[in-house]
Amino acid sequence: MFALCDCNNFYASAERLFRPELTGKPIVVLSNNDGCVIARSEEAKAFGIKMGDPEFLVRDLIKKYHIHVFSSNYVLYGDMSERVMNQLGRWFPRLDVYSIDEAFGWLGGIRNLESYAPKIRNAVIQNTGIPVSIGVAPTKTLAKLANKLAKKHNGVLVLDTDEKISDAVRDFPVHDLWGVGRQYYKKFEALKIETVAQLREMPEMWFKQNMTIMGQRMYNELWGRPAIPLDEIRETTKGITVSRSFRNYIESPEILAEALALYASRLAEKLRAQKLRCVYLQVFLYTNKNREDHPQHFPSHTHKLLIASNSTTDLVGIAVKVSQKLFRYGIKYRKAGVIATGLIPESELQLNMFSDHDGGKKDTVSAVLDRLNLAYGRGTLRMATEGYEKKWRLKHEYLSKGYTTRWSDIIQVI
C-alpha cells in the first residue's frame, strides 16, 4: 500500500502558523516578484481567487474582502517542508519526497491502516503545526486520488478494499486524475469520459493504443496493480537554472551585468553543492511579452567552455560577457537567467590540450568561498561584479520573517 501525504495549502499554512490571528481569514501568497497568486487559503479560494491569477487582476478582490497577502518566503517554506518530511519519514519504511509539500510513503508490512494513517496525520500536525491530508491506496495513482478526497473528509482516506476504490472513483473527475494533462483530457472529452470510473472501464488495449506505455501503467494503477514504483518519477538533472524577474525593467548594460553576475554565482554554488561541473552555459534575457507596446527581445546564447567548470569566477565571467553581447539599448528587459547544461561529475574532468588549466587553484578559491558563506551567511564573500545596491532585486513587499532560520527574526512573546 502507498500513502500520499500532502500539506493543505502549504504556503498559506506556513504563514498562518506564525500568525495565528489569521486562522479562518483569507490568505494569498504571491510568486517571486509579487507577480501571481501561487497559494491560497480555503477562505481565499471561496472568494474566487484562482491559482496563477496576476496580482493586479485580483487587487480589487483583495481589498474588498480584506485578504491577507504574502510574498513567497521560500526560506520559511523550505524549513517547514524539511520538518514535515522528517516527521513523515519516521512513519514509513520508505518515503519518496515528491515536491515541497507532498511525499509518497510505502506502507509495506503495516497493518490496521485505518488507525495508523490518522496517527501519522495527528503527529505531523502537532509537531510541525502544518495541516496535512493522507490518502492510502494500493497504487500511487489511487493514493493521489484518495488524498484529494481525504481533503474533503476529515483529512484521511484509506482505500483498502475493491468496494472502497469503486466508491472513490465513481464520481471522481478525470481531469483531476494524476497523470492526466491537457492532451489526454481532450481524448477523454471526445469520448465523453468524465469520471475515473468510466475511464477504468475502457479496455486495456485502448489505453495502450491511445496513451502508449503511460496508458498501460495508468490502467494497471487504476485497477490496484502498482505500476509506478517509489522513487521512479524523479528525473536525473540535465540542467540547472537560475533565473529571476527584475523588480523594474533593466535598460543599462552595467545593471544587467550585476544581475547576471549574481545568478551565475548562485549557479556555481548549486553546481558545487551537487558536485557537478558544466560544459555549456546558456544566458538568456526576456522582455515583458504582455506589453505589446514595448519592443520585444528574447535573446539567448549558449557558451561552450573549453574545460568543464563550476568555479564562480569562470561562470560569472562568461555570464557577464555574454550578457553584454545580448544586450540592446532601448529595450526594457524584465527577466534574465543562466542555465548550466552538459553536466559531468566533478571527479571526471576532461582537460584540454590547448589550454592551461588552473583548476586546482580555482577549486581552492571556490572551497574558501563556500566555507565562508556557509559559516557567515550567503553573500558574505562575493564577486564585486554583483554590485552593492541591487536595485533590480525582486520585489517582495509582503515578505514575512525567517521565524525558524534567523535569530534576529524569532518571535517575541509577552
Place this chain on the structure above:
Amino acid sequence: MIRAFEKRAEQKISGFQSPAADYLEGRLDIAGRLVVDPHSTFYFQMKGEAMSSVSIHDGDILIIDRSLSPKNGTTVIAFIDGNFSCRIYQVINSIPQLKNDTGTIYQTEMDTLQIWGVVTSVCRNVLPKSLKTGKCRHVCAL
C-alpha cells in the same frame, strides 16, 4: 561558527597519530541536551517581565517543543488576544487556565485555549555588560 573551521586542524597531522585517536568520544555539545527533536523545536524570545515570578526574564531565549502536550504546571506559549504569550498551564478543579504575572486566562473565557507549544528550557546570558562584547555579544542574544 568557530567549530566549522576547527575541524581542519584535526585532520592534518604532520607527525605522529595521536594515541588518543582511538578513544575519541566527541566533545559535549549543549544542543543535545536542549533540543529533543530539532524537527519539532522552535525558538521564541521573552519580552518583558510577565513571567519573572518563575524566573523567566526579558531577553531570555525560550526553547519550544511542539510535540509535547501540556500537563499541570507546564510553561507554554499560547496565542492570546493577538499576541504570543508565555504562561503557566494549570488545571484547577479540572478547568485549564493560563497564568502569568499579568493575570489569568480561564478556559471558560475562550472557546479553546490556543496553546502553540511547550517551553522545555530557558537560555540566558548572565555576563555583566562589560563582558558582553566582542565574541561574547551573541551569547544567548539576538
